[in-house]
Amino acid sequence: MIRTSLAASALLLALCAVASAADNPALKKCMDSANTTADMVTCNAKEAKVQDARLNKAYKTALAAQEGARRQQLQDVQRLWIKYRDANCAFAGSATGSTIDQVNGSGCVLDMTQTRAQELEDLVGP
Structure with a gap:
């Protein structure tokens, strides 16, 4: 039962990472050409840096x-x-x-950072 729940959670997190890629052309292109888990993690990390810069600017x-x-x-x-x-x-x-955990973890950082950047941008408005 616990294993099934963990597997379902992992699948859900992986789907969340895919949903992010669908909304982001650069990330989607990177993920589409990723052949390994390491490639997917690299795609997430690269976009997370972009979103982190956005977050820092919005925070300031x-x-x-x-x-x-x-x-x-x-x-x-x-x-x-x-x-x-x-x-x-x-x-x-x-x-x-x-190994999917690495993708899920890096995708989580990307998703949460992107969401928080938007929240901070919304505090100030256009």
């Missing part, structure tokens, strides 16, 4: 738009979010003990 902009206690609150929330993302993706990246 959002932070500059805050005043007083809200500024400190955003700093605290962002630090907690980073800890959560890292812990959550480490968990996702160790679900089955197979």
Whole structure:
């Protein structure tokens, strides 16, 4: 039963990584040409760097738009979010003990970073 649940979780996480690729032409192209698990992890890591730069820019902009206690609150929330993302993706990246975990873990980091960048961008608006 537990093995079935873990396998289902791993499949779900892999599908989430594929959904991200469908929304991102550069990632999709990279994943389409990936022949190994290492290639897929490299694709995720490359796009995660792009999204991390986006997140950092959005964070700086959002932070500059805050005043007083809200500024400190955003700093605290962002630090907690980073800890959560890292812990959550480490968990996702160790679900089955197979090599797909590496893809799931790197895909998790990519997805969560992309989502958080959008959240921070939305704090400030267009």
